[in-house]
Amino acid sequence: MTNRVKLRYLCAISIFLLVMVMLWPFLSMMVFGRMGTRKRKVRVEMDTIAAEQKLNPTALRSAKQQTIYAVTCTYTRITQKADLTRLIQTLMHVPSLHWIVVEDSDKKTSLIKKLLENSGLKYTHLFAKNTAAIFKHIQTLNIALAWIRANVGPNEGVVYFMDDDNSYDIKLFEEMRTTKVVSVWPVGLVGGLLVEGPIECKNGRVLTWRLSWRPDRTIPIDMAGFAINTALLHQHPDVNFIDVQDGESQFLGALGLTRDKAEGKGKDCTEVYVWHTQTQKFTPGSEGEMLKLGPKYNPIIEV
Known part of the structure; x- marks a missing residue:
């Protein structure tokens, strides 16, 4: 350069x-x-x-909000894992929830244990063998009540009984969280009706009940249609479900509840947030044909 x-x-x-x-x-x-x-x-x-x-x-989701103690009684059947998986997918979206799963069994099964461990939910796994012929969940429900009384204080949460094959809108859980004594709401597809339970509410009080079976019940409600504050269980430490056909009404009546004390939820009882769908019983009638084809076509897969 x-x-x-x-x-x-x-x-x-x-x-x-x-x-x-x-x-x-x-x-x-x-x-x-x-x-x-x-x-x-x-x-x-x-x-x-x-x-x-x-x-x-x-x-903000406050950590101090009322915890929902959801009780699910379950029993071994072909659709059990499918039903519980669907329910888990719903509960995963509900904050401040403690799931109490009670098996109708002589011991805890590995299927339920694995489901709970993999769910990511806060849970308690219990078991009890039901012997009542009329109201099949007597023992399992009462085991759950005993656990709640022993581990949850008064006014520390809300108790809700959930069938494992029902369908739930997550809006229901946020509404029941404010339960002071007992809250109620309409339930879909139950009792031979499209809608059963409270259908008209004003200022949180129920004005009209819709039902066809035993209209004289203390509180004519399906198991999926109410939630109670834990304080009630401590006020009545000896009240449990007993072997009667009308288990829900008997239980609520024994807790000292009447229709006028029910707190109407579900947008003043105008919307359905839970459906008593019930999974159809499944019969694997074609499995015999598959077995004839040998091990290749019959792998061990948990269903």
Whole structure:
């Protein structure tokens, strides 16, 4: 490189540096000014969120909210895993929930144990063998009640009894969470009716009940249609389910509850959030044909 070329490069670099020095105040203002604006926007957005949370406390899931103790009694059958898997997928979306699963069995089964361990839910796994012929969940329900009385204090939660083959809208759980004594709501597809239970409520009180079977019941409600505050269980420590056909009404009546004490939920009893769907009984009638094809077509798969 000749001296003349070197001189040209030096001149170009000198001119570039001179221009940068002259323009630096303007460039710094543009760069750091924008950064400052962004920071101010972030601060404004954070202040706005904080203000909204103060105005609307329910925007945050408070750890102090009432815990729902959901009791599910289950028994061994072909559709058991499918039913419980569907129920788990619903409960995964419900905060502050403790699932109490009671098996109708002489011992805990590996199928239920694995389901619970893999669910990610907070749970308690119990078992009891039912012997009652009329009301099949007597022993399992009462084992759950005994656990709740021993481990949950008064006013520390809400108890809800959930069949494993029902269908649930997660809105139901947020409504029952505010139960003071006993809350009730309409249930779909039960008792030979499209809707059974309270269908007209005002200011949290039930005005009209819709039912066809035994209208003289103390509180004419399906097991899926009510929740109670844990305080009731401690106020009546000896009340359990007994071997009668009308188990729900007997239990609620023994707790000292009457229709006028029921707190109407479900948008003032105008919407159904739970359906008594009941899984259809499945009979594997074609399994014999598969067995004839040998081990290749009959792998051991938990269903």
